[in-house]
Amino acid sequence: MTAARVSLLRELFAGHLPRLVMFDLDGTLVDSVPDLAAAVDHMLLALGRAPAGCERVKLWVGNGAQVLVRRALAGSLAHEGVDAALAEQALALFMDAYAGSHALTRVYPGVTETLERLRAEGVALALITNKPSRFLLELLAEQGLDGYFQWLVGGDTLAQQKPDPTALHWVMDKAGVAAGEALFVGDSRNDVRAAQAAGVTCVALSYGYNHGEPIARENPARVIDDLRELF
DSSP, X not given: OHHHHHHHHHHHTTTSOOSEEEEOOBTTTEEOHHHXXXXXXXXXXXXXXXXXXXXHHHHHTTSOHHHHHHHHXXXXXOOTTSOHHXXXXXXXXXXXXXXXXXTTOEEOTTHHHHHHHXXXXXXXXXXXXXXXXXXXXXXXXXXXXXXXXXXXXOTTTSSOOTTSSHHHHHHHHHHTOOGGGEEEEESSHHHHXXXXXXXXXXXXXXXXXXXXXXXXXXXXXXXXXXXXXXX
């Protein structure tokens, strides 16, 4: 089994391991929808609206807090008609609620083992997420994932966020790694498209949040069901 897992990474990188692996967070390393949905529902109830629930919120996750809130207000992925002032008020309510607790968030199976293995192999690790940066250190510490990543990029760290490739280029520049030596691991079309735009190989997880669509439709290099399949 171990030989098969090693062969996947080596197949993708011409017999070698990548020098850098960049990960998405929500839907890739952690299942955060229960806490995100609780914060969304708190916000909606505070505004006199009906709660959305986990299944609907799962469809809306992936483009950062501002877009999630606007989608919740619109009740759909399309959110262009949402009033800007209402969205700002709702965002503040959401951020306060989400900051209060991440008790329902869980690390997916195989994540810790994979991070440990990559670190032991000397592979540099980075986290690139559209989640606001203010939540990252605390959330990673709560989930036992702190200390693995040399670079953390939140949705507000740079001027652009995924699917724009800027964050990937920024990390690769900091790491001194070429695109052909890097891997991006994510779960949504934003992740795959950002990697493709950066010229980086992308492996996608089948279990994450991709707005209800199979991630294979985005044509990542490989779709896997468990991070341990990287080895």
